[in-house]
Every structure is written in structure tokens, then in C-alpha cells.
Amino acid sequence: MTTNSSPQLWLYDTTLRDGTQREGLSVSIEDKLRIARRLDQLGIPFIEGGWPGANPKDVQFFWQLQEDPLKQAEIVAFCSTRRPNSTAATEPMLQDILAAGTRWVTIFGKSWDLHVTTSLKTTLEENLAMIRDTIEYLRSQGRRIIYDAEHWFDGYKHNPDYALQTLEAAIASGAEWLVLCDTNGGTLPHEISQIVQDVVRATGELGTGELGTGDWGLGTSKDSSQSPIPNPQSPIPQIGIHTHNDSEMAVANAIAAVMAGAKMVQGTINGYGERCGNANLCSLIPNLQLKLGYSCITEDQLTQLTEASRFVSEVVNLAPDEHAPFVGLSAFAHKGGIHVSAVERNPLTYEHIQPEQVGNHRRIVISEQSGLSNVLAKARSFGIDLDHQKAEAKQILQRLKDLESEGFQFEAAEASFALLMHEALGGRQKFFEVKGFQVHCDLIEGKETSNALATVKLAVDGKNILEAAEGNGPVAALDAALRKALVNFYPQIATFDLTDYKVRILNGHTGTAAKTRVLVESGNGRQRWTTVGVSTNILEASYQAVVEGLEYGLLLHSQAEAAVKASS
Ligand SMILES: CC(=O)SCCNC(=O)CCNC(=O)[C@H](O)C(C)(C)COP(=O)(O)OP(=O)(O)OC[C@H]1O[C@@H](n2cnc3c(N)ncnc32)[C@H](O)[C@@H]1OP(=O)(O)O
Numbered sequence: 001m002t003t004n005s006s007p008q009l010w011l012y013d014t015t016l017r018d019g020t021q022r023e024g025l026s027v028s029i030e031d032k033l034r035i036a037r038r039l040d041q042l043g044i045p046f047i048e049g050g051w052p053g054a055n056p057k058d059v060q061f062f063w064q065l066q067e068d069p070l071k072q073a074e075i076v077a078f079c080s081t082r083r084p085n086s087t088a089a090t091e092p093m094l095q096d097i098l099a100a101g102t103r104w105v106t107i108f109g110k111s112w113d114l115h116v117t118t119s120l121k122t123t124l125e126e127n128l129a130m131i132r133d134t135i136e137y138l139r140s141q142g143r144r145i146i147y148d149a150e151h152w153f154d155g156y157k158h159n160p161d162y163a164l165q166t167l168e169a170a171i172a173s174g175a176e177w178l179v180l181c182d183t184n185g186g187t188l189p190h191e192i193s194q195i196v197q198d199v200v201r202a203t204g205e206l207g208t209g210e211l212g213t214g215d216w217g218l219g220t221s222k223d224s225s226q227s228p229i230p231n232p233q234s235p236i237p238q239i240g241i242h243t244h245n246d247s248e249m250a251v252a253n254a255i256a257a258v259m260a261g262a263k264m265v266q267g268t269i270n271g272y273g274e275r276c277g278n279a280n281l282c283s284l285i286p287n288l289q290l291k292l293g294y295s296c297i298t299e300d301q302l303t304q305l306t307e308a309s310r311f312v313s314e315v316v317n318l319a320p321d322e323h324a325p326f327v328g329l330s331a332f333a334h335k336g337g338i339h340v341s342a343v344e345r346n347p348l349t350y351e352h353i354q355p356e357q358v359g360n361h362r363r364i365v366i367s368e369q370s371g372l373s374n375v376l377a378k379a380r381s382f383g384i385d386l387d388h389q390k391a392e393a394k395q396i397l398q399r400l401k402d403l404e405s406e407g408f409q410f411e412a413a414e415a416s417f418a419l420l421m422h423e424a425l426g427g428r429q430k431f432f433e434v435k436g437f438q439v440h441c442d443l444i445e446g447k448e449t450s451n452a453l454a455t456v457k458l459a460v461d462g463k464n465i466l467e468a469a470e471g472n473g474p475v476a477a478l479d480a481a482l483r484k485a486l487v488n489f490y491p492q493i494a495t496f497d498l499t500d501y502k503v504r505i506l507n508g509h510t511g512t513a514a515k516t517r518v519l520v521e522s523g524n525g526r527q528r529w530t531t532v533g534v535s536t537n538i539l540e541a542s543y544q545a546v547v548e549g550l551e552y553g554l555l556l557h558s559q560a561e562a563a564v565k566a567s568s
Pocket residue numbers: 018021051053054055080081082083084108109110119120121130150183274
């Protein structure tokens with residue numbers, strides 16, 4: 001828990017710049033604006049919006065934010081130092097930076113002599129001049145500067161004197177933050193810790209001039225008098241950290257840097273970024289705030305973290321990592337019976353924080369690894385009162401284990417497990433009775449799509465129904481025939497749809513005699529549920545799952561009607 005006296009850390013999000021350097025991630029201007037506003041809501045004080053001048057999208061993004069600014073965050077424009085042997089005032093990219101109209105600009109420059117001579121193909125002296133000239137020019141135009149020391153750690157390891165000279169150039173020309181970058185992501189935490197301590201000590205000795213005194217009257221965010229950013233009167237810039245995840249150390253390295261004195265942490269939502277990604281803010285923020293007692297965002301904003309993570313993954317169209325620490329669907333999912341039994345008694349036994357602190361929630365998973373505690377917890381979540389003394393509880397557990405050993409999997413098919421439970425307790429509603437089905441498929445040479453015809457036999461309230469329907473495949477035809485047969489009795493079926501269908505071959509070595517598991521996801525516009533079927537016949541497995549999907553939808557509808565009746 002943070003208090004007024006908790007040390008302040010400044011978060012800097014680069015999802016919209018370094019995050020978009022991830023392979024497979026591409027966003028429109030509208031996507032960038034939606035993400036920026038979500039990060040603003042989350043309370044991130046610095047949001048790097050992109051590199052105006054690098055592409056037209058980023059130019060327009062900053063213009064749009066000038067029209068409709070963010071509420072609290074400083075939007076930051078990113079750019080390199082000027083090119084070798086030019087002047088900052090004539091560098092077109094720096095004019096684009098000025099046109100972006102941000103109060104803060106991040107300039108990245110070279111710290112590693114190898115990069116100066118190999119990538120820039122210039123002299124070490126000219127690189128120092130590029131850093132100085134660029135920062136001085138932007139300062140003269142009223143901008144506040146964050147200096148990203150690219151390849152800082154590699155540069156410092158190879159040539160510490162030169163690396164420190166680059167920082168000295170940034171300090172002398174007026175940078176307010178020096179951000180040490182582990183650009184290649186190859187540094188380990190003990191090295192980060194040592195080097196950051198060296199820099200904190202060295203910059204204390206290097207510090208000169210009067211920095212950060214300006215209210216520049218610029219900016220695309222709120223009134224600068226309300227700015228959350230410190231206006232350091234100190235001549236010594238603050239240190240920041242920017243880490244990459246190539247050694248899977250990005251979060252650990254950022255934390256090591258903070259513990260060694262860094263006051264700004266750069267990262268991205270969900271760790272998106274070039275190659276293996278950047279430090280994941282969704283892990284960093286809770287670690288820094290809940291474990292180390294730093295103040296980053298408010299407790300209330302912290303509870304929005306899970307939602308923000310999922311929002312960003314949705315906008316960038318990448319499937320969320322269900323096993324991501326803190327914000328993943330499985331971050332607080334308990335499967336092993338021993339775990340569930342203990343968590344039910346006290347969540348501290350298997351949870352390092354309360355899921356609600358980051359807006360996540362505890363889940364109990366049902367599987368062959370379950371004990372009675374899983375079954376009882378699941379029953380409770382279905383609104384079923386089940387006592388562990390009841391013989392039925394043990395029977396349900398046994399049935400679950402038997403079915404899982406036959407190939408069923410209930411952790412992803414909770415609707416089928418709910419039906420199994422109702423069955424065992426003698427309360428499974430019989431909406432209809434299935435009597436059989438037939439499917440006929442045509443695969444005609446030269447025809448692009450196959451045609452399938454399904455016939456189903458059902459009974460509802462003792463009345464036999466025979467119905468047929470076509471579909472572009474056998475499962476679609478079966479689903480259509482079942483709905484057609486039932487819709488006159490249960491008109492709500494018209495609102496159900498089959499939203500996903502997954503097949504898994506369970507014992508592939510037996511070839512075409514292999515068992516098949518089918519998972520069917522269904523929905524009614526408000527809820528979604530998943531059912532499972534297993535058979536050596538793929539159509540039979542599909543039929544079981546589709547039938548249970550319809551049955552569970554009808555159960556939900558009847559429960560909702562009963563709840564309305566009970567409340568009126
Ligand atoms: C560590 C990081 O993540 S830094 C950010 C990296 N992000 C990106 O590169 C994404 C956006 N980049 C782009 O759109 C393009 O690369 C641009 C517009 C910046 C430049 O495009 P081009 O002018 O066609 O150059 P190109 O991409 O081929 O090469 C990069 C140039 O920048 C130079 N450069 C690299 N770092 C710096 C620096 N810190 N300061 C000045 N120049 C630099 C390189 O030496 C090279 O110059 P050259 O063309 O004279 O050889």
C-alpha cells in the first residue's frame with residue numbers, strides 16, 4: 001500500500017512507439033488515439049506517442065492531440081539526434097518534432113563508440129556535438145528534454161569514459177532526464193544495478209547549469225501549472241531506465257535500476273516492443289507499487305490495470321497472454337486440488353497479491369487435477385448448494401475424473417460441467433430428448449463449397465419431431481437442424497449462435513480410429529458458454545457438444561426468467 005510519503009516514480013509508456021516496433025503489430029491513428037486516452041485514464045504521466053517525421057501517421061497523431069488534448073498525461077514526441085555533419089536548426093525531422101507541439105521531447109543518442117563509428121559512420125567528437133546541438137536547439141525552442149542513452153549498458157561496458165562523455169553532453173545542453181537504455185536486452189540485473197549506481201554517482205559529479213526552470217507554455221496535455229511532472233530546480237538530471245526483454249530480464253532489470261536510484265521507468269503495456277519486447281508495465285507497476293512501496297499511479301487506477309491490458313491487446317489485435325503475471329486470465333486461476341482447498345481457507349496460501357488490487361479475479365478450474373474443494377467452489381459459482389459431506393459431491397468428482405480420462409476436458413467447458421452437476425444432483429431440466437441424427441455430405445468435383453444435409457430426431461414434451469436442414473458443412477447443418485426442430489418450442493433459440501468450434505485429436509497414433517474432442521462455444525448476445533463432446537466419430541463428438549450448447553442456453557434462459565419472477 002502506498003502512502004503520501006511513498007517515494008515517487010515516474011512511469012513512461014512507449015507502447016505507441018517502441019511497442020509498435022514489435023513484429024506483427026500495426027495500429028491506425030484512431031487506434032493510437034484510443035490507446036493514448038486509455039493510458040491517460042490509467043494515470044501514466046508520460047506517454048511517448050511516436051516519432052513525428054518518421055511516418056505521416058505519427059505526424060497526424062500529434063496534430064490530433066493538439067486539437068483534443070489528453071487530460072493528465074504529457075504526450076512526448078520521440079526523435080534521434082540530428083544527422084552527422086548537419087545542424088539541428090536545418091534538420092527536417094527536428095522541425096517535425098517542433099510541429100508536434102509537445103512540451104516534452106525524447107531524443108535518443110549513441111552511447112556506444114561502436115555505434116558511432118559503425119552505424120553513424122562518424123567520429124566520437126561529432127556524436128557528442130550531435131547530442132549537444134540537438135538538445136540545445138530544442139531547448140532554445142522551449143522544449144523539455146528526456147535523453148534516451150541508446151545502448152547505454154553495452155557502451156559503458158566497452159568504453160565507460162566515452163559513454164560518460166555522452167551523458168555529460170546531454171546534461172550540459174539541458175536534458176532533464178537521462179534514460180539509460182539496455183537496447184539489446186542482454187544485460188543482467190547485477191550489472192544494471194552496478195552501472196546505475198555508477199551513473200547516479202557520476203552524474204552527481206557531472207551536474208552543471210540550471211535545468212528545468214521553464215514553464216514553456218506549450219504542450220498537448222493539461223495546463224502546465226497542473227502538471228504532474230516535477231519541475232526539477234536541481235542542476236542534476238534524474239535517471240531513468242529503459243529495458244528490453246531479450247534475456248527475459250526486462251522487468252527484473254528495470255526493478256534493479258529503480259533500486260539503484262532510477263526515478264523513471266520506461267516500458268510498454270503487455271511488454272510489446274522490438275524483437276522480444278520491452279519491460280512490461282503490467283508487471284512493473286504492481287511490483288513497484290505493491291511490493292516495493294513506490295508511488296506510480298493511484299490505487300484506484302491500479303485496479304484498472306487488467307482491463308487496460310486487455311483493452312490494448314484488443315485494439316492492437318493480438319491475443320492476450322492468458323498466463324501473463326498479474327493481468328492474465330490464469331494469473332489467479334487455481335487448478336490443483338491442494339491449492340484450491342488451501343485458497344478457499346485463506347487466499348494468501350497460493351496468491352502473492354489480492355487479484356482485485358490489479359483488477360483481476362480468482363478463478364477455480366475444474367479438471368482431473370481437482371479435489372472436492374474445486375467441485376464445491378464451482379457448485380457455489382453455479383448457485384448450487386453442495387455440501388462436502390454429501391455423497392453426490394464425491395460422485396461428481398469421480399464422474400469428472402472418469403470422463404477426463406476418456407478425453408473430456410472440462411476446464412474450458414464449464415457449461416458441460418454445470419450440466420453434469422445438475423444431472424448428478426437429479427435436477428437436470430429435460431428441455432428436449434435427442435433420438436438420433438443423420439448427416440449426408442456432397443463433395444462434388446469442381447464445386448467450391450461442399451453441401452451437407454442433416455436430419456435430427458427429437459422429442460419435446462413427449463412430441464416427436466423430425467427436422468432437416470442444410471449447411472455448408474456437417475456441423476453447420478446439424479446445428480441448423482437442431483435449432484429448426486426446437487425454435488417453435490423455445491423461441492429464445494433464435495438468439496443463440498455458435499461462436500467457436502475447436503477440434504483436437506486425442507490419440508493420434510491410432511489414425512482414423514483416434515478419439516476426437518470437440519469444444520463448441522455458444523452465445524446469446526450477452527453471455528458465452530462452452531460445451532464439450534468426445535467420440536471416435538467427429539460428427540458424434542460435435543453433435544454432443546452442439547446439443548449441450550443449446551441445452552445450456554435454455555437453462556440460462558430459464559434461470560433468468562425464474563430470477564425475474566422471484567424479484568417481482
Ligand atoms: C533503439 C530504438 O528503438 S531507436 C528507434 C528506432 N525506430 C525506428 O527506426 C522506426 C522509425 N524509423 C524510420 O521511419 C526510419 O528509419 C527513419 C525515417 C528514422 C530514417 O529513415 P532513412 O533516412 O531512410 O534511414 P535508415 O532507416 O535507412 O537509416 C537510419 C539512419 O539514421 C541514422 N541514425 C541512427 N541513429 C541515429 C542517431 N541517434 N542520431 C542520428 N542519426 C542516427 C543512421 O546512421 C542512418 O543514417 P544514414 O541513412 O545516413 O546511413
